[in-house]
Amino acid sequence: MLAAVAILFIVWVIAAAQATHPKQALASQDANTKFFETVRAVQTANLAGATNGELTGSVEKLNQALELIESANELEKRGQLSDANNAAQDTLQILVSVQSEALSLQEKAQTRSQQQRLLTYALAPIMAFLTVLVYHYGGQAYRRYRVAKTMNMRVRVKPDARKK
Numbered sequence: 001m002l003a004a005v006a007i008l009f010i011v012w013v014i015a016a017a018q019a020t021h022p023k024q025a026l027a028s029q030d031a032n033t034k035f036f037e038t039v040r041a042v043q044t045a046n047l048a049g050a051t052n053g054e055l056t057g058s059v060e061k062l063n064q065a066l067e068l069i070e071s072a073n074e075l076e077k078r079g080q081l082s083d084a085n086n087a088a089q090d091t092l093q094i095l096v097s098v099q100s101e102a103l104s105l106q107e108k109a110q111t112r113s114q115q116q117r118l119l120t121y122a123l124a125p126i127m128a129f130l131t132v133l134v135y136h137y138g139g140q141a142y143r144r145y146r147v148a149k150t151m152n153m154r155v156r157v158k159p160d161a162r163k164k
Contacts, residue, residue, distance in 0.1 A: 027088035028072050034095045035065060041102040049109035058098050058105070065094045 042058050068091040075084035 027085045027092075028069065028076060031065075031069050031072065031088040031091040031095070034092055034099075035062075035069060038062065038065075038095045038099045038102065041099050041106075045102045045106040045109060048106045049113045050105040051109075054105050054108075058101055061094055061098045061101075065091045065098070068094070 039062065042055060042062065045058075046055060068087050072084045072087035072091065075081075075087060
């Protein structure tokens with residue numbers, strides 16, 4: 001009977017340790033997964049056309065989150081699971097804010113690129129029309145200049161021509 005109670009106690013301790021430890025490890029795993037998702041979101045914002053100046057704050061926050069993830073892993077290795085969980089939760093909060101910031105930067109960059117594309121397509125026919133006008137009126141002015149220069153010519157006798 002005593003052996004059965006001891007075995008039940010050992011099984012209960014192992015089950016309790018496994019029940020609490022995976023949850024603690026799960027928080028750091030969630031932070032790692034969320035970190036990579038956030039990095040992808042920032043890269044997508046960069047590819048959408050966000051400037052380096054706009055992304056600087058996000059990158060600094062990502063570096064801060066990476067430091068917190070490393071400290072959470074160190075705390076887990078030392079056995080300080082509650083502190084590791086707190087660090088992982090702080091990391092998740094930072095990453096959520098960075099991810100929302102990256103999405104807003106992506107939308108802003110897409111809007112800016114659409115406006116630039118629209119401006120380019122709108123200005124192309126205008127510039128073509130202005131080029132045609134300059135060519136036409138420039139040609140007319142050049143022809144007038146040449147006609148005026150021709151009309152202002154004077155006939156001069158060459159000194160050699162008088163001797164003959």
